[in-house]
Amino acid sequence: MKRLILIFAALAAVVQLNAQHSQEVKAVQSDGYAEQQGSYIPDFKVDGKDTKVKNVILIIGDGMGLGAVSTAMFANGGELTMTNLRTLGYVRTQAVNNFTTDSAASGTAYATGHKTNTGSLGVDTCGVALPNIPEILTPLGYACGIVSNDPLYGATPAAFYAHQASRKNKEEIWMDMASSPLAFFSAGTKFSYLEQPLSTREAIEKNFKIMYEVDEALLKSSDKLGYLPEKAENNPDFLVPTTRMALEFLSARAKKGFFLMIEGAHIDHRAHSNNTEELITEMLDFDKAVTEAVKFAEKDGHTLVIISADHETGGVALKKGDPQDAYIQNVFATRGHTPVMVPLFAYGPKSHIFNCVQENSDVCNKILQILGAR
Numbered sequence: 398m399k400r401l402i403l404i405f406a407a408l409a410a411v412v413q414l415n416a417q418h419s420q421e422v423k424a425v426q427s428d429g430y431a432e433q434q435g436s437y438i439p440d441f442k443v444d445g446k447d448t449k450v451k452n453v454i455l456i457i458g459d460g461m462g463l464g465a466v467s468t469a470m471f472a473n474g475g476e477l478t479m480t481n482l483r484t485l486g487y488v489r490t491q492a493v494n495n496f497t498t499d500s501a502a503s504g505t506a507y508a509t510g511h512k513t514n515t516g517s518l519g520v521d522t523c524g525v526a527l528p529n530i531p532e533i534l535t536p537l538g539y540a541c542g543i544v545s546n547d548p549l550y551g552a553t554p555a556a557f558y559a560h561q562a563s564r565k566n567k568e569e570i571w572m573d574m575a576s577s578p579l580a581f582f583s584a585g586t587k588f589s590y591l592e593q594p595l596s597t598r599e600a601i602e603k604n605f606k607i608m609y610e611v612d613e614a615l616l617k618s619s620d621k622l623g624y625l626p627e628k629a630e631n632n633p634d635f636l637v638p639t640t641r642m643a644l645e646f647l648s649a650r651a652k653k654g655f656f657l658m659i660e661g662a663h664i665d666h667r668a669h670s671n672n673t674e675e676l677i678t679e680m681l682d683f684d685k686a687v688t689e690a691v692k693f694a695e696k697d698g699h700t701l702v703i704i705s706a707d708h709e710t711g712g713v714a715l716k717k718g719d720p721q722d723a724y725i726q727n728v729f730a731t732r733g734h735t736p737v738m739v740p741l742f743a744y745g746p747k748s749h750i751f752n753c754v755q756e757n758s759d760v761c762n763k764i765l766q767i768l769g770a771r
């Protein structure tokens with residue numbers, strides 16, 4: 398039987414105490430609830446083995462720090478699929494010009510293996526385009542895809558196909574999809590796409606079939622497909638089924654293997670707004686997508702799953718809790734991003750390579766190395 402999660406959400410009021418920037422968090426409380434969902438424990442037959450990796454699934458929880466993971470885990474009765482995994486690491490997320498990164502710089506590090514300045518997408522600190530994972534792997538016979546519940550021009554998905562000096566260049570970012578080697582993309586939304594100039598849409602549609610609603614015939618017959626639903630955000634029926642759809646689509650088209658990036662974008666947004674209830678909802682939806690990926694990897698035996706974050710948001714900390722009673726009380730130190738390391742969880746062959754403290758750019762370079770592209 399599903400249980401309700403009691404939440405003591407705490408809103409941050411940060412008080413600076415002295416010149417050394419010591420801070421005290423004063424909590425303001427509110428209530429809410431979400432539903433517990435259990436978790437999945439895979440067999441660990443190929444986990445950490447030095448056997449062949451054909452496919453890599455990189456799952457990015459935007460803004461997902463250890464505080465967000467802990468909050469969701471304890472609220473979910475002390476379990477999440479990601480925390481059932483046995484390979485754990487940490488990731489440093491700093492940008493070149495900023496100790497505290499944004500999603501553009503960290504997404505670029507994950508997508509290209511190079512750190513850059515905040516605000517920059519797929520370009521180095523001089524504005525020169527950096528090849529991203531899909532651009533490197535596709536010519537080698539890998540089918541590549543991205544899934545995000547953010548808009549397609551959001552910094553994390555965009556880092557895997559765009560090359561722009563500024564994440565604010567939305568129209569140019571959309572246009573970069575026209576020349577992307579991605580085989581599959583899905584993000585929000587149909588309406589955002591239809592707002593683009595006709596010339597942009599025509600250019601994209603020379604490269605991709607576009608689908609607004611799930612169409613089995615298009616899914617079967619298309620070599621390159623973009624799925625732009627009406628609603629990706631706040632839609633419990635988006636991330637999990639679309640992850641499943643992407644895995645099926647890419648598996649069927651992978652000559653050598655595939656690479657899939659999945660983003661849970663709104664963990665960041667809920668932490669920005671210091672909303673514990675919605676943070677848990679997003680985290681639990683994200684963990685369901687993790688479960689899909691882990692189940693696929695368990696069955697396949699040649700798939701490596703990596704779950705991490707581009708940065709921490711909210712300075713989320715736990716104050717009190719009781720998983721037995723599904724009770725937590727947490728606090729937020731900020732409404733912005735923080736520079737703390739983020740957790741990494743991995744499952745599958747060669748997962749042990751991520752069992753350390755590493756840079757966000759290292760994660761990309763290791764993926765490329767594992768797949769024989771570095």
Ligand SMILES: [Zn+2]
Pocket residue numbers: 460665666669710734
């Ligand atoms: Zn953010």
